[in-house]
Amino acid sequence: MAKFRKKSKETPALSTSSLPDIVFMLLFFFMVSTTMREVEMQVKVDLPSASEAVKLEKKSLVSYIYVGPPTTQNRAKYGDAPRIQLNDSFAQLGLIGEFVASEREKLDERDRPSMTISLKADSKTKMGIITDVKQALRRANALNLSYAAKRPGGAE
């Protein structure tokens, strides 16, 4: 009886040795799901909102074209007329064909027809430049276009 009582007196310490495992699991989840912002934004893009916007499937097939006024730090150099950004830098319209070709090159042969261009344009942009971009895309035969928009209520 005495032996029995002795045992129940000490509460065993809660083992925390599995805590790192749990945390590591969470860590890996976030590491995998993280997409570091892959491009440096040179233009300011404030997306318009559209209630019918649908999620883009297959991110790997999507290439982005940004259109908007230069960001504040670029404004002194480039003015505030809307410009086109491809990858990391400003581009002229003529470069869109090349851009599309190089993006297409990156994809698998069978994925190429379903390549999509997501046009991220600032809502204050005039259609002139957008039309030019669209014409350039048609010339480059990149016909799947998605007008990027945020859904009202959604974060982005």
Added chain:
Amino acid sequence: MARKTPDINAGSMADIAFLLLIFFLVTTTMNVDSGISRTLPPLVDNPQDDGIKVKERNSLQVRVSGNDMVLVGGQRVALRQVKDLAKEFATFGPEQEHLPEKEEKEIPLIGVFNVSKGIISLQNDRSTSYEAYLAVQNELTKAYNELRNEFSHRYFGKDFSELNADERKAVLTAVPTRISEAEPVDLTGKK
């Protein structure tokens, strides 16, 4: 002589992991890209050639003017009216005098169905703002989405989003998105 190696204190392991975790939590942007999808028409060699001539009753002219006014069939309308006008125009069902012609098509799962031949022609100026343009595109998309939903309810008794791939394909054939964007016109006089 085996010296006892002291246990490495694993207690701080959790801290390190937490630190990394917090770093990734902060830098993660789980942004889902959303947008309105459109398929651009392939470039025609001769811009003078209008392509296929469309009968007047088969086309609905939607125009977003330079100062963001919306004109449907030449009449100025409010943005929220666009959806209903487009819906009425592109609706399915029996042939009607004032609506676009219907074309009989054999569709799997549905059978012979009158597919509307109506084309919504969307035009804009160079000075139209992107916001207004996209708002109209959004309304047109909404019109088609609602039509498809009505159609799926009638034939399958479900929402369009609940249909399987084959049913979805059938609905898309019966109610196709037909938005034509005219070759850009330049009314401002400068390039």
